[in-house]
Amino acid sequence: MHVAGAVQKPGVVALPEGSRVFQAIDAAGGAASNAELNGLNLAEVLSDGVKIHVPKVGEVPQPPPSPLAGGSGSPGATAGPAAGGAKVNINTASLEELGTLPRVGPVTAQGIIDWRKEHGPFASVEELDAVDGIGPKLMESLKELVTVQGG
Structure with a gap:
């Protein structure tokens, strides 16, 4: 490290x-x-x-x-996922991977996984707003850091 x-x-x-x-x-x-x-x-x-x-x-x-x-x-550091070139795929990301996103704690990360299990893969990043705990401000901060691929 x-x-x-x-x-x-x-x-x-x-x-x-x-x-x-x-x-x-x-x-x-x-x-x-x-x-x-x-x-x-x-x-x-x-x-x-x-x-x-x-x-x-x-x-x-x-x-x-x-x-x-x-x-x-670097965790907590100088570049986010978009700057590193890789976005977090919300259709396949683990609890830990989702937890690396800004303002996404364990409860919200679990909410994303639970929504995915119940409804299937996200069709678009915008569907994140259907997850409990993700409001307009959080959605705005996440949309450039996440992607939906496969599932």
Whole structure:
């Protein structure tokens, strides 16, 4: 993992498979005194090759990338799924993958999966607004980050 931003020792850290964001920050010497950790999902499981950017207080945290972005992004960091080139496919995404989307927590992610099980694959991204918990504002923030392919 590459840990950057407001940490004591930015750089590459080696962690076992299945490690979490908080462990990567600890391995980089811990968060700096000016770190803003509230924008990060400290419990997120990391995959090899990701970059984690710990924002400073006052810095606007960016949405986390999709795991489908091939490790080119960083949780809570500098590029979202669209910037990484891969969008989250709402017809096949797991609970964890859906949880990487901004403002989508476990309850909303489960709602998307439950809707998919009950109604079949989404025909369009716009159908997300039929899922409980997804209103117009959330829909607006998600539409550029998700796709519907197959199912």
